[in-house]
Amino acid sequence: GAKEFVFPRSEKYPVFYHEENSSAIYIGGEAKLYYYDFATYENYTEDFPVKNEGQCMMPGSSDDSKNYLTLVEKYGEGMLVCGTGACAPTCWNLTQRKESTPWDGRGIAPFTPDSNTLVVVDGHDIYSTIKKSQQNGKIPRFRRVRGGGELYTSDTVMQNPQFVKATTLRHEEPHQDKIYYFFREDNPDKSPEAPRNISRVAQLCKEDKGGTSSLSASKWTTFLKASLICVDPVTKGNFNWLQDVFFVPASNWRYSKVYGLFTNTWGSSAVCVYSFEDIDNVFRTSRLKGYNGPNPEIKPGQCVSSGQHTPSETFKIADSHPEVEDRVEPFSPTKSPLFHNKHRYQKIGVHEVSASDGHRYNVLYLATDKGSIHKIVELPDGVQNIMELQVFSKKDPIQSMILDHKRAMLYVGSTDKVVEIPMDMCRVYRNNCESCLLARDPYCGWFNGTCQSVYLNREVRQNLNLDSWRGKCQKADIKEVDDYQNISVVPFSRYYLNCPIESHYATYNWYHNNSLIKTCNTTHPQQDCFHFIQNVSHIHYGHYVCISEEDGFKQALVKERLINRLRFMSQKGHATMTFGSWLQLLLMVVLVELFH
Structure with a gap:
């Protein structure tokens, strides 16, 4: 599509x-x-x-x-x-x-x-x-x-900032409307164990009128900044390099969220989710870092009534102490990353999809540094990576990723092209009930013998909560593809056996004449499970089958029978084989041997 x-x-x-x-x-x-x-x-x-x-x-x-x-x-x-x-x-x-x-x-x-x-x-x-x-x-x-x-902003409030993204947030009272922007800056702590960069969120009041003196008349007077924390509590791994953010608005600004994408020095990535209510609380209630004096009547960072100016005393304190002591932690209850893994992600998008069970699920789209996008769904029992999309064949860097929430489309741009991708790509599950349900893709479900989009049919069966998927499909221990496909291969040549990976939670095994020859590890998302034969000889001919197994369900995805092309040709023309034909065949074998 x-x-x-x-x-x-x-x-x-x-x-x-x-x-x-x-x-x-x-x-x-x-x-x-x-x-x-x-x-x-x-x-x-x-x-x-x-x-x-x-x-x-x-x-x-x-x-x-x-x-x-x-x-x-x-x-x-x-x-x-x-x-x-x-x-x-x-x-x-x-x-x-x-x-x-x-x-x-x-x-x-x-x-x-x-x-x-x-x-x-x-x-x-x-x-x-x-x-x-x-x-x-x-x-x-x-x-x-x-x-x-x-x-x-004053020249002293940020240290070599690298800007990431900004948004405005409407409050109940217009004079309380805020601007929030997210950035990285140099860490003032220069000790060897301290990270080089700190990830920040800054706030400004939209109706800021500037200062009252000639020096502050053109300056924001409501600037404050806070640190964003994204640390795995188990490994104590610190993800301190903010790469991208994605805003998920809500009708009540307090429930609006920001998904932050972070990396660390080892190239791993984490996603931490913050609520704007928590961010607002940190700015409203925290002490200023390094300031021990009394608080003025109008506190630093406080929005004043429409048409009013921030008092100069308040501005002076905020201008010399722009950072708050408290740090912004991820959304409760765990206050830890939503997930982290070994991939280096560069962009993030979040789309909310309403599934057939009436619940709403967040699907994350994460652009890698190799021109692909990982599709990850938030489920009751944690996150699941359900798909990898290789958007650009040459692994071109992804310059832009735009989500259209109403039409459920992704727009992905490079320096050469832009691609429109539907979010409900249910065809990839090959109209196979078990593949359709085991993927736990909230866009797709099983109905009337096909894997269908929830946008086309709200009656589809899905497997998104913790109930067992068993019984939702016709019981079958192993679902066979059609019979073996005959592939004739010349001796001494190379040959690739290729099995498509449909689920990152299945095990994929290649068998040759019923003996296991290859197992694919799918913990790292990959497109296919390959078995490479470097030098085809008589021991390599025979029956090959690739079987995936997940949650007790097995299915044969690929079945190939490799046959000797030379022997196949000789059997085919056996009755009319002449002396000249034998010479041609002998010459072919000699040429293949020499070429090899």
Whole structure:
């Protein structure tokens, strides 16, 4: 069910925008904006050439003279498109494919392509970590560049930050609305045993009006930061390198969650889940690190009533002590990672699916550093890795992964293409009842002889809770595929036997003439169970079968009979075999031997 759109040319720094519940995607490239609709196949390209080349402070890169689009977002009634503009950052408003007059995009687009940038468009407000001037030095700031007056963070509150993601959160009272952003920064503790980086969450009040003095008038006055903890309590393994976050909103902001994806120095990954209620509590109730003085009436980080300014006394304390003592721990009751494993994940997405039992299950999509995506489901008895999708055949890095929750689609982008993948890929279970149920895939269930999507049929049988799956399928000890497939193989050649892996919880065994010759370990997700014959000889011919076994259920997935091609040919033409034919056959054997 996957579809792909290949770009007219490879793009070095692509950016992607997809509107929820649509079938189209926008891709920003070098001086071009591509549009593609996966449902109607409509596509077009808009050109955004360099108009007024700027003066690069550090010239020398070929990227300096090009306009790389760095932002494509919904803005008002149309689209906001911004690019580097050859060191002259420029933005355009795009309405029904009509470009507005270009306008100064400094602070919204960088001067040259930069990975450490964050832009949040929230209605008509725009927040950004992009510097407005090339002379601004190397101290990044979090800014409000559009809406309610420009503000930026003090230069001392973050140490070499690497920005990950930001979101806004609506409260019951508008003046309490918050901005939260997640980042890594250098650890002030330089002792050898201390981690080099600390993962953080920062808060700001959306209605912050800046300070009352001339020095603080353009500064955020409600900034506070806290540490995010992701530690396995059993092994004491610390996952301190925040890679990505995914926000799962709720109608009540307190129940909104953030899924944090962390890695450690050994290349393992962990997912820790935090609630915004816990984050809010830490900022509201914790003492400030290093501050022992009395608390002013308006506490640091507290949002004040609309139109009011934070008192200068409060701002001075927060500005010199921006970190709170308490750390944000994962969601109760365990306060530990949801899971951790040996894979190096780079991106995370979370989709909630309503199963046939009426319960809702969270499915995590995790992009690896090898161009694949692991599909992991949260179940009552823990998480289960149900599938690995190799999205790009050349293991191209995944540049972007966007989830469409309403249409249950994944949009995965590389530098060459974007792929639309349905989340309910029930065909992979080969219309086999046991495979369909044992996968414990909340999108799929068994009904009327086929493995079907819950979106098409709510009556399907599933196996998601702790009940036994036995009895939900017709009882059968071993389910055979069709009879053996005859494969003729030349002696002395190489041959691969290939068995598809459908479940990461099954054992896969290859048998040759009823003797076990290979067992596949599926603890590390892999696509297939291979058995390689380096040099085919008479002992290798015969019957091969690959059998998977899980929870007492066995099935034969592949059955092959290897036969000697030379003997097969001689038997086939035995009655009419002439002296010339024998010479040809002898010559073939000699050539094969020489070639080998």
